Amino acid sequence: MATLLHIDSSLFPQEASVSRDVAASFRKTWEAEHPGGTVIYRDLADAPIPHLDGQAAAAGFVAPEDRTPEQAAAFALREELISELERADAVLIGAPMYNFTIPSTLKAWLDQVIVVGRTTGSDTPSAAGKPATVVASRGGGYGPGTPRESFEFVLTYLDKVLGEGGFKLDVEFIVPELTLAETTPGMEELIDLAKASRTQAHEAAESRAKALAANIAA
Template identity: 60%
Template structure:
């Protein structure tokens, strides 16, 4: 049996591009893994406490950090909905990362329990921060998550990036609506394809 750890961090439950795409991923994952399990955390609806000095000093001896680290270590794959807020991730997702990353337990060692775990990140954003765009230097979602998830935990990180999600609600972006719709459609297709392929790959192990 395979386990998918699914995290959402979008503030609003309705109309969220990242939530729609992570839901499509989970649906395809369940079809590929009918006997599998999905562990879900909605970090917006049920936020974790920010890391304080007591928990930081305790490390793996802190009950919450130990629980979160064990949950992550037990996952065969991870799915993270990470919309961009003010050029970076939501503070709730940062709180999860600060709590779950414990140096010596799952970080800072090449043979850690998360090393090699596939992590798919749905990095939605209201505009475009792709290479060659005027705001490419303002992109701190993919850059940060790649470094922390791969660089610290050794996970295999893959991104699905729906862009221009604000085009329907911003008059000044009206001409970008077709591009936004195309980006969202591609992201949904990617989610299904990647979940199905990943599920089949892990089921064959």
């Protein structure tokens, strides 16, 4: 059965979160294509992953058979999260921009999952080649040529850590922009563009889910 790893990191519920809403379109389409499949779901706002501590970090550099009981216990959560990534056929991540970068909860998940020599740091990381879709919503415009282009650290960072510089996943970004236009004074003239961006994001999510599902056996 096909397995999707779905991670949400928005602080807000779906009705108030564009990243959750667009990711939900992907998941709904995926599940329609794989009704008997499995979805591993992590809501990092509802159930935050603890920050990586020294004991768990050190355990990542020790062979499993050589770990102390304390190191083995500290590594248990990392093993659980890594195994979820490794057994998934596809990965879906909702990553809204907060203060120019990713939510701290998503960074905590990444810190737990990044293990040099296993998930990263080799020619063939354990999840290499898996398709990953990132819904990277943002309140303003940060694309090429915009005044705040240099403030964009979501795609810049995730492209490296999820892609060739880290897990070597096959990453595609879906980027609904201007999400604050309808609620922020001074952005009124951008409301139509914001609505169009959101519509395009939903369409891209549905198209991406359908295409990936067709290439992954049920």
